[in-house]
Each structure stands twice: as structure tokens, then as C-alpha cells.
Amino acid sequence: MNLDNIFNEIEKVDPEVYGRLDSRRAAMKSFARTSGKMALAAVPLAFGSMLQKAYAGTRSVSDSVVEILNYALTLEFLEAEFYNTGLMTTGLLAPGDVRSGIEIIAKHENAHVKYLQTTIMKLGGTPTPKPTFDFSGGSGSGNGPFKGLFNSLDLFLSVAQTFEDTGVRAYKGRAMEIVGGGDVLTAALQIHSVEARHAAYLREIRKTLGSGIGNVKPWITGNISGINSQAVQPNYNGEDVTTQSGINIVGINGFPISFNAATEAFDEPLSKADVLAIVTLFIKP
Amino acid sequence: MPKSLSDELMTAHEKDRAQLSRRKFLGYAGAATGLMAALAACSKEQIQSTSQAGSVTADGVDLGSGDVGILNYAYALEQLEAAFYTMVVMNPYTGITPFELSALTDIRDHEIAHREYFKNALTSLNAAIGTLEFDFSKITFSSRESVLATSEAFEDLGVSAYNGAGRLITGAAYLLQAGKIVSVEARHAAFIRDLRGKNRFADDTIINADGLDLTRKPSEVLPIAATYIKTKIDASHLPTY
Numbered sequence: 128m129n130l131d132n133i134f135n136e137i138e139k140v141d142p143e144v145y146g147r148l149d150s151r152r153a154a155m156k157s158f159a160r161t162s163g164k165m166a167l168a169a170v171p172l173a174f175g176s177m178l179q180k181a182y183a184g185t186r187s188v189s190d191s192v193v194e195i196l197n198y199a200l201t202l203e204f205l206e207a208e209f210y211n212t213g214l215m216t217t218g219l220l221a222p223g224d225v226r227s228g229i230e231i232i233a234k235h236e237n238a239h240v241k242y243l244q245t246t247i248m249k250l251g252g253t254p255t256p257k258p259t260f261d262f263s264g265g266s267g268s269g270n271g272p273f274k275g276l277f278n279s280l281d282l283f284l285s286v287a288q289t290f291e292d293t294g295v296r297a298y299k300g301r302a303m304e305i306v307g308g309g310d311v312l313t314a315a316l317q318i319h320s321v322e323a324r325h326a327a328y329l330r331e332i333r334k335t336l337g338s339g340i341g342n343v344k345p346w347i348t349g350n351i352s353g354i355n356s357q358a359v360q361p362n363y364n365g366e367d368v369t370t371q372s373g374i375n376i377v378g379i380n381g382f383p384i385s386f387n388a389a390t391e392a393f394d395e396p397l398s399k400a401d402v403l404a405i406v407t408l409f410i411k412p
Numbered sequence: 413m414p415k416s417l418s419d420e421l422m423t424a425h426e427k428d429r430a431q432l433s434r435r436k437f438l439g440y441a442g443a444a445t446g447l448m449a450a451l452a453a454c455s456k457e458q459i460q461s462t463s464q465a466g467s468v469t470a471d472g473v474d475l476g477s478g479d480v481g482i483l484n485y486a487y488a489l490e491q492l493e494a495a496f497y498t499m500v501v502m503n504p505y506t507g508i509t510p511f512e513l514s515a516l517t518d519i520r521d522h523e524i525a526h527r528e529y530f531k532n533a534l535t536s537l538n539a540a541i542g543t544l545e546f547d548f549s550k551i552t553f554s555s556r557e558s559v560l561a562t563s564e565a566f567e568d569l570g571v572s573a574y575n576g577a578g579r580l581i582t583g584a585a586y587l588l589q590a591g592k593i594v595s596v597e598a599r600h601a602a603f604i605r606d607l608r609g610k611n612r613f614a615d616d617t618i619i620n621a622d623g624l625d626l627t628r629k630p631s632e633v634l635p636i637a638a639t640y641i642k643t644k645i646d647a648s649h650l651p652t653y
Contacts, residue, residue, distance in 0.1 A: 228611050235614065238623030299591040303584040309653070316575045317624035319591065321614055323598035324625070328613040331603060344518065345603040346596060371529055372589060379528040388521035393592040394599075 192311055193252030195301050198399065199315065200243040202297055204257045205409055206290050207236040212262065213287075216277040225280075225332060229287075232325045239318055246314065259411040262286065264358060267411030272358035281338040284329060285354045291326035292347060293362045293397065293405060295319060300396035323394070346391040361405055366395050465539035472644030473541050479583050480539045481650040485630055486590065487530035488544060488645060489573055492637055493566050494523040495546045500563070503553040512607065519563075519600050526593055533589075545642040560608050567601035568618060570594075572626035573633040580630075580651040598625070629653070 210233035213219055220226040244254040264286075265271025276282040298319035305312045327345035333353070334343050343353030350367040352359045369377050369389040376389035384392075397405075465476025465484055475484040497520035504513055534540035552558035574594035581587045602613035618626050630650050638645070 224610050228613070231611060231614060235619060235623035238621065242622040242624070295595045299588070299595065302578070302591050303588050306584040306587045307579065307582055309579055312579050313575065313627055314622075314624060316578045316591070316594070317627055320571050320575060320594055320598040320625040321619055321623060323595035324602035324614040324619075327599035327602035328606060331606060344515070345599045346518070346522070371592070372533065372585065374529055374532050376525050376529060379525060380531070382521075382524050382528060384521055384525050384528075388518065389525060391518065392522035392525035392596055394595040395592065396588065 189250050189252070192305060192308065193247055193250055195304060195315075196243050196247050196250075196252070196311070197255040198301065198402075199298065199318070200240065200247065200255055201258065201406065202294055202402075203236055203239040203243060203318075205260060205406065206294065207233065207240050208257070208260055209262055209286070209290060210236055213277060213283055219277055219280060219283060225336075228328060228332065232287075232291075232328070235321055235325070239321075242314070242318075246311065250311075260409055261411050262409060264408040266408055271408060272356055280336070281333075284333050284336070284338060285356070285359070288326060288329040288333060289352070289354065289359045289362050291322050291329055293402065294322040295326055295394055296362075296397035297402045298322065299394065300398055300402065303396075344391070347394065348387050349390050358408075361401065362397075365397070366390060368393065368395055465534075465537075466541045468542075469646065471646040471648065473544075474646045475541060475650055476539055477649035478651060479581055479586050480534070480537060481647075482577050482580050482590075482630075483530060483534055483537075483586065484539065484541045485577060485634075485647065485650060486574070486593070487527065487534060487541060488641070489570055489633070489637060490523060490527040490530055491544050492546060492640060493570060494520070494527040495544075496548065496551075496562065496566060496640075497523050499548060499551075499553055500559055505556045505559050506554050507556060515603065515607075516563075519604075522596055522600070526596075529589075544645075546640055547642045548640060550639065557608075560604055563604045564601065564608060567597055567604055568626060569628070569633060569636055570597040571601055572628040573630070575625060575627040576629050576633070579653060 210229055214226070214229060214233055220229055247254045259267075261267045261269055261271060262276055263269050263271035263274040265274070273282055273286050276286050298315055302312065302315055302319065305315065308315075330343050330345050330353070340353055340355045343351075347363065347366045350360075350363045350365065352363045367390050369375065369386060371393055376384055376392065377386055378384055379389075464474055465480045467474045475481045475488065497516060501513070501517050501520050508516075531540055551562050571594060574590050574597065578587060578590060578594075581590060605612040605615075614625075629652070630647055631652070634645060634647055
């Protein structure tokens with residue numbers, strides 16, 4: 128068995144292995160392990176051959192990463208402008224704890240926009256331009272279900288909660304596509320958990336202010352939005368899953384884990400299509 | 413009998429092949445299919461990699477290598493959190509409000525759900541580490557501040573651990589499962605932080621100027637967690653970056 132055969136065999140098992148960022152990284156690691164077992168003189172040849180193949184197709188890999196980052200950038204534009212508008216609207220957020228909390232969130236969303244733009248450019252991509260938003264959720268009509276949200280703290284916080292919970296689901300839904308993606312994946316995960324912190328805060332604030340319907344908690348119970356509008360239901364559908372990779376969580380191993388706890392313990396992803404269907408309502412075509 | 417070089421190469425090759433086919437499968441299996449379906453398609457030997465996950469040596473209990481190692485790493489942290497909150501709910505601190513007890517009970521249940529999920533997933537891979545022993549002697553369970561400060565530290569640590577381990581995972585289905593859990597840990601962290609003081613849910617001590625949350629490597633997380641874990645853990649086979 129010679130080295131060429133080894134690599135040929137690897138390619139037979141997974142022809143796309145060299146065309147994906149994660150696979151390239153993993154192949155490198157795999158190679159590092161394997162090379163320890165090879166005769167030293169044979170290593171450079173094998174390494175050169177692997178590199179050549181590993182870097183073929185880099186273009187398409189970074190294209191797909193850029194596409195995902197631009198998807199994230201659109202969501203961050205939405206959130207940033209939403210909070211910026213809220214903070215600039217006279218009479219909506221009086222000085223106080225809630226305003227301070229929203230200022231913290233706004234700071235992060237604006238930072239995410241900048242960070243994603245910079246990262247996309249570093250990867251050789253073009254950041255998507257900021258859309259024109261319709262925060263009423265009326266696809267540009269200004270007459271959507273959340274009309275008047277900048278004049279109502281209750282409505283504003285409801286939409287804020289929805290955006291954050293949806294952001295968490297959106298990042299989660301696409302992180303898998305950059306499995307093994309190194310720094311870019313880590314950054315996406317770091318944004319993802321910040322969105323979750325925001326969501327928990329907004330949910331708690333809504334409960335404190337008594338603006339929730341039912342008993343909204345920092346975590347998502349079932350597929351309940353805690354918001355008095357059916358318009359946000361698609362954002363919460365599918366959160367009521369109680370089985371994780373085939374393992375039933377309710378009452379698992381004899382522990383008294385209820386339906387509610389089982390659904391709260393795991394946040395569920397949303398597909399790109401589902402997120403775009405939701406986001407489209409807030410974008411003027 | 414000593415192995416020949418060709419035997420060694422063959423073994424290495426088979427490992428690579430197993431890893432590649434596993435990742436390929438998981439990568440394309442997607443969210444809906446999930447771990448159990450993946451298990452059906454991959455033999456245990458393929459999922460298991462070089463070190464003996466769950467075995468106990470002089471170096472401690474072996475987390476294992478590859479994705480299994482990372483899953484055991486997460487399982488260890490979830491064991492820590494679940495054990496802590498079980499104590500908290502059994503010994504409520506002085507002056508606890510019904511709201512606080514209810515929320516901490518929720519969190520306990522979430523952490524038990526995470527722990528048992530990993531236990532079952534890893535057991536089906538024949539790779540689960542055993543039940544760890546903990547040392548909570550530094551925590552005063554009757555003190556609200558001691559309990560909530562520890563809770564905050566554990567939740568922030570958990571978030572940073574999952575954020576840091578994500579890039580080490582090679583199977584997309586595993587990455588998704590970790591993602592489903594980490595955002596719940598972040599929700600816990602934000603909630604507990606705000607219980608301790610207003611608008612601490614995502615303050616500048618944890619979120620950087622780019623708006624990014626904490627991230628820590630396993631080699632940074634485990635020494636922190638070790639303060640509370642009696643059982644010696646061998647993380648030497650975990651993937652690194």
C-alpha cells in the first residue's frame with residue numbers, strides 16, 4: 128500500500144472532502160495523525176499532494192461561507208435598525224433600567240453588523256447592503272400586524288423578543304453548514320449565545336412589566352410565544368420538540384422531566400426558508 | 413507480535429476512512445435525521461476512535477478523542493451543573509422567593525435533561541464516562557449570594573465551553589445538538605446575572621467590543637471546573653486548536 132493509494136481511497140469514500148472548508152481542516156488533522164505513522168521521507172510528498180487537493184475548490188467554500196454571513200448580516204441589520212429607531216423615538220423608552228438594557232442590546236447588534244461586514248470583506252466577499260425595513264411587518268406597506276410598535280413599549284418589546292428568539296434559531300439553523308469552520312464558526316456561535324442572552328432578558332423584562340400573556344419565562348416553553356399576536360407564531364413553531372436525536376427527553380431515565388422542561392431545555396433551529404419567510408415581512412421589496 | 417509498517421498504515425487508513433465516512437454521513441444527514449439514525453448507519457468501531465473513552469487510568473477518566481471526546485466533555489460539564497442545581501433545589505437558600513425557587517427548579521430540570529441526553533447518546537456509542545464525583549464544599553448553599561454567584565460562574569463557563577468546543581466537532585448533527593443546548597445555557601446565564609443585579613445579562617465583562625460572547629478551549633475550561641470536580645479527568649485525547 129503506498130501513500131497515493133491511501134489518498135485515492137479517502138477520495139473514494141468522500142469525493143467532496145476537499146471541497147469543504149471543514150473537511151479540509153479535518154483532513155489536515157487526520158493527515159497529521161496519519162503522518163506520524165509514515166516513514167519520515169514519504170511525508171513531504173504526501174503532504175504536498177494533499178494540500179494541492181485540499182485547496183482546490185476554496186473559492187466555492189468561501190462563497191458559501193460568505194452567503195451564510197450575509198444572511199446573518201441581514202438579520203443583524205434588522206435588529207440594529209429596530210433598536211436604533213426605538214432608542215431615537217421620543218417617548219418610547221424613558222430613561223431608566225429598560226432603556227439601559229435596550230442600549231446594551233443595541234450596542235451589540237450594531238457591533239455585529241460591523242463585525243460581519245469586516246469578516247465578509249476579509250474573506251473576499253461583498254457585504255450585502257442594508258435593506259429598507261418595515262417594522263410593522265407589512266412587507267413595505269407600513270400596515271402590518273405590528274403597526275405602531277414605536278408608540279407602544281409592549282409591542283416594541285414583543286417584537287424585540289421575537290427578533291432575538293428568531294435570531295437564535297436562525298444562527299443555529301445554519302451553523303451546521305460551517306461545521307469545522309474554525310474562527311468563522313466560533314464567531315457565529317459567539318453571536319448566537321449573545322442573541323440568546325438578549326432574548327432571555329427581553330422575556331424577563333416583559334414578564335416584569337406584565338406585558339406577557341401567560342407566564343413567559345427566559346426560556347421557550349413549548350411553542351408558546353407569550354405574545355398576543357398570531358403573526359409571531361411561525362417564529363415559535365417547532366420549538367415544542369421533546370425528542371432529541373431519537374432520545375425522548377420527557378421522563379428521561381426516570382427523572383421527572385416534564386413536557387415543558389423538555390422543550391425548554393433545547394432551543395430548536397429554523398431553516399433558511401422559514402427565517403426568510405419571516406424576515407420578508409419586515410423588508411420593503 | 414509487533415505490527416509491521418503496512419499494518420500500521422492500514423490501521424491509520426481505516427481510521428481515516430471511518431472518520432470520513434462518518435462525517436460525510438453526519439454532514440449530509442442534517443438536522444431532521446439526527447444522531448440515532450446516524451448510529452444505525454455507522455458501526456460503533458467507526459464512531460469510537462483511538463482512545464478508550466470512559467476508561468479509567470492513572471491519568472483519570474478518559475474523555476476519549478474526536479467527537480466522542482467532545483460529547484463526553486459536555487457530559488462532564490452537564491453533570492457538574494445538574495449536581496449543583498439538584499443541591500440548590502434540595503437546600504433552598506435563606507430568603508428564597510417562590511419565583512426564584514421555581515426558576516432554579518426549571519434550570520435544574522434543564523441541566524438534568526442535558527446530562528441524561530448525553531448519557532444516553534454516549535452510552536449507545538459505548539463511550540460514556542461514568543458518574544463524576546463533585547466537591548461543593550466552597551459553596552454555601554444557605555447563602556443566596558454564594559449560590560447565585562456560583563450559578564452565574566457555571567452558566568457563563570458553560571456558554572464559553574460550548575462556544576469554544578463547537579469548532580472541534582466534525583459531525584454536523586453533533587454541532588446542532590450542542591447549539592440547541594448552548595443557547596439555553598446562555599438564557600440561564602442572562603437570567604441569573606440579572607437576578608444578581610440590573611442589566612448584567614450581557615455586560616462588558618463577558619461581551620467584547622465586537623459583540624461576541626465568551627469562548628474558552630477545553631484546556632481553559634477544565635482547570636476552572638476542576639475546583640468542583642473530585643474525579644480526575646483525562647482530556648489529553650481531545651481534539652485541540
